[in-house]
Amino acid sequence: MTPADGAEGCDLATDLRQAPLLAALSPAQLARLLQRASQVRLAAGQMLFRQEEPAERFYFLRSGQIRLFRLSSDGGEKIIELIRAGQTFAEALLFMGTGRYPVCAAALTEAQVVSIDAADFAAMLRESPETCFALLGDLSRRLHTMIAEIDSLALLSAQGRVARWLLQNSQAEAPALRLGVTKAVLASRLSIQPETWSRVTRRLVDAGVISVKGExxxxRNRAALQALADEI
Known part of the structure; x- marks a missing residue:
């Protein structure tokens, strides 16, 4: 774990402003945050925190990918969210009052995270309504995303979930995407089995809707993919 200071601190301040939550901080607030922040480097597969551990800090992902997941009573894992560079996570604990992480966090790839003092940040929120509203806005956006995902899991077939995920992670003007994670991780995120992912993508390839080469x-046919994503 390393402190954030010097020239590296200047670059870090620029990176932190990528996150909607931190973009609203004044220069003085950002300097205060950096004084209490530290950087953590994680190897692929390394745990950052575990479900039910005391929660005293939240995080900004500077590079790499992090998976947030819950453990079931039988030891199974359900991926809740995949965090990408430029995002904050575990910030909801500022309002939860339980003092414990509701999920586990582990690195999917080599990752660099910034660890932020939650109590001091909460104090800044009390001093700055603008920052507080920025946080609420960010949490509201993520809540709406989660609600949409719940609808998808409840209403869509496995094929519909895969189709919707492909649409959400590609653009009409840039139709190609790189998975960046294993099929097992993606399948867990969509609440399907890895073999189901393989079967659905193979079916889409055969229908000429997509093409697959490695990751x-x-x-190839966004309209057809949209029709599958809209089927209930």
Whole structure:
């Protein structure tokens, strides 16, 4: 764990402003945050925190990928969210009052995270309504995303979930995407089995809707994919 200071601190301040939550901080607030922040480097697969551990800090992902997941009573894992560089996570603990992480966090790849003092940040929120509203806005956006995902899991078939995920992670003007994670991770995120992911993507390839080469998927027929994503 390393402190954030010097020239590295200047670069870090620029990176931190990528996150909607931290973009609203004044220069003085950001300097205060950096004084109490530290950087953590994680190897692929390394745990950052575990479900039910005392929660005293939240995090900004500077590079790499992090998976947030819950453990079931039988030891199974359910991936809740995949965190990408430029995002904050575990900030909801500022309002929860339980003092414990509701999920586990582990690195999917080599990762660099910034660890932020939650109590001091909460004090800044009390001093700055603008920052507080920025946090609420960010949490509201993520809540709406989660609600949409719950609808998807409840209403869509496995094929519909895969189709919707492909649409959400590609663009009409840039139809190709790189998975960046294993099929097992993606399948868990969509609440399907890895073999189901393989079967659905193979079916989409055969229908000419997508093409697959290694980790690269290209959407060839966006309209057809949209029709599958809209089926209930």
């Amino acid at each position: 690269r998927i290209e959407v």
